[in-house]
Amino acid sequence: MTNLLFICHGNICRSPMAEFIFKDLVGCAGRSGEFHIESAATSREEIGNDIYPPAREILRRKGIPFEHRSARQMSPGDYSRFDLVIAMEKFNLRNILRIIGSDEGGKLRLLLDYAERPGQDIADPWYSGDFELAYREILAGCKGLLKSL
Numbered sequence: 001m002t003n004l005l006f007i008c009h010g011n012i013c014r015s016p017m018a019e020f021i022f023k024d025l026v027g028c029a030g031r032s033g034e035f036h037i038e039s040a041a042t043s044r045e046e047i048g049n050d051i052y053p054p055a056r057e058i059l060r061r062k063g064i065p066f067e068h069r070s071a072r073q074m075s076p077g078d079y080s081r082f083d084l085v086i087a088m089e090k091f092n093l094r095n096i097l098r099i100i101g102s103d104e105g106g107k108l109r110l111l112l113d114y115a116e117r118p119g120q121d122i123a124d125p126w127y128s129g130d131f132e133l134a135y136r137e138i139l140a141g142c143k144g145l146l147k148s149l
Contacts, residue, residue: 002149003036005082006111007092011041011071012052013126014088014134018111020059020066021135022142029146038082040074042095047071058131076100079107086111086145088138089121112137114144 004022008015019039026032041047049071051059059066079085079100086109087093093108112120115137122141125134 003082005085006039008088009043010046012046013055015039016051017055018138020064024064025146040072044073054131058135111141115140
């Protein structure tokens with residue numbers, strides 16, 4: 001079983017989109033039993049909140065199943081529980097390191113590293129309003145991640 005944790009700033013837009021997109025991809029590939037998939041935030045700002053409505057809407061329009069969830073902040077213990085911790089942007093990586101201290105196990109990655117766009121960020125649709133672009137980038141990263149696993 002491969003344990004994956006997707007991370008963004010608030011855990012209401014990009015990381016839950018990645019969580020449910022990846023769950024859908026592995027389900028369609030008949031590989032659901034191979035993965036445990038979650039998402040979390042680096043901040044405490046949105047703890048307890050569900051997926052942001054425009055993020056839910058894009059998932060709904062694209063036919064990606066999702067469920068009610070509550071945003072949570074990553075904890076230091078998550079690092080040992082997950083095989084990969086996949087951030088949406090470099091700013092998230094810096095904040096993850098503040099939470100866990102160091103990446104001794106080499107588990108931290110950017111999602112777009114798997115889309116042949118190493119080191120690039122997925123722009124935060126909370127600020128840009130472009131949930132379609134975020135969806136396309138997250139989908140590309142998730143497809144590349146699944147292929148690599």
